[in-house]
Amino acid sequence: MLTISQLAATAGVTVRTVRHYHHVGLLPEPERDASGYRRYSAQAVVDLIRIRTLADAGVPLARIDALLHAQPAEFAAAVTDIDAELQRKIDQLTEHRRRIAELASGEALVLPPEVVANLNRMRSLGVSERAVRIERDVWILMQALEPHSMPQGIRDKTASFDDPGTTRLYLAIGQSLDWDPHDPRVDRLIDDLDAWETEHERDSSRPRNMASQLVFSRIVEASPAWQRILDVLAHRARQRRTAGHDG
Amino acid sequence: MLTISQLAATAGVTVRTVRHYHHVGLLPEPERDASGYRRYSAQAVVDLIRIRTLADAGVPLARIDALLHAQPAEFAAAVTDIDAELQRKIDQLTEHRRRIAELASGEALVLPPEVVANLNRMRSLGVSERAVRIERDVWILMQALEPHSMPQGIRDKTASFDDPGTTRLYLAIGQSLDWDPHDPRVDRLIDDLDAWETEHERDSSRPRNMASQLVFSRIVEASPAWQRILDVLAHRARQRRTAGHDG
DNA sequence: TCCAACCCTGACGTAGGGTCAGGGTCAAGC
């Protein structure tokens, strides 16, 4: 007659494991001695070894009991099934490895390298880190919500760095985040942005879809000055459009 | 301002997932509206997308927060670490697959094919299924406790089938399990076994190690007749040994 | 006004045990 620790040592498992198998009904509870200690027979050793053989092969505990009493045909079917499950898990982990290998750094988390390059270009122009962070988040939202418009967006953005007027605007935009909404520099920036929109045929008053709404929210949340800037720009654009219809 | 289900849908996760991230502190709890509903900003969308990007790559939730704020060097180190962990899991599952592929049927669970072959040979001799089951368990115990003595044991067993006297004994042994301990056939079987031991120079009275103790237990547990048989055989062997010393 | 579709908190379940907490038992040495 063996104690629980002797049984466990013989089968190469922990005492806790044996008790767990009792708990889930995989190994029957043996008789107790006068002290209430469990006393095991040699049969229990054999049972436990057979259980561990399956468990060590990755068979879920819940299926082991059936497997131990299965006919060869059922057994083979169950083994095939469990093997497929293991393969599925392996595939998933392999996919995880593939993805994680792509995670070069924090910024490249979601974004294609062209975008990361553009962000670094903004940094080297002297645009503040805070503004770059907002720009990054805007691209993350684009990527998640309108991935199809990413290629065009990337091309436009990359091309814009060739225009000195536009790059000067980027610098001013970066600084403006911290300005008071009624700072006179805000008004001058609004005029510059308005002129830029007219020149590049953009219209900040057109109805916004999900993606651009979130983009606007992200910017407005970050800067009171920009709440005013975007409001005024949209207002002016609406006026221009109305005037265009009238004329 | 988004509701929790809008946020979840935007980031491609379930509402439960968002709440879980709040619970573990990965995503900050947002302000509530008058009804107590959570209201999310665009920033939350960005945060959640960044979290999911790492989670989808197999990064444990507990490590994501640190990773989101890590410098490139730390980030690279952490990614290497996590990748190694994923590889470890893959290796383990692959080992499981290898093992499970070896599990041809219930009996071959632990045992080498030669043993399985011998068990089937016993069946074809007409040995009862119950006796074969005990024999199987004896081999399982041997395998687990004294694997080094398996080859010799297998050779002896395999050779024994060439001896008609021994195979006849196997048959009698199989039938004897169910006999009453005081059945006269038990006495005749004891005589036969005693003669066999003498002939083959075995000694069932020698001190037993762990493995043979368990083997004896397994047999005695299964059959009262065999409790007596083993007792008497050991007694006689002891007597023979004493006589040998005296003479 | 009603109904579906939301939202809330709280709690249990998953697989396979690890790790206390709190208390009883046994065997050996002094």
Added chain:
DNA sequence: GCTTGACCCTGACCCTACGTCAGGGTTGGA
């Protein structure tokens, strides 16, 4: 006879990353 260390017991909480009720309040459209 007493102590000490090694066992044994039950019960309960911990881990991952959420899924899935249960029970109840809110919102918005027909």
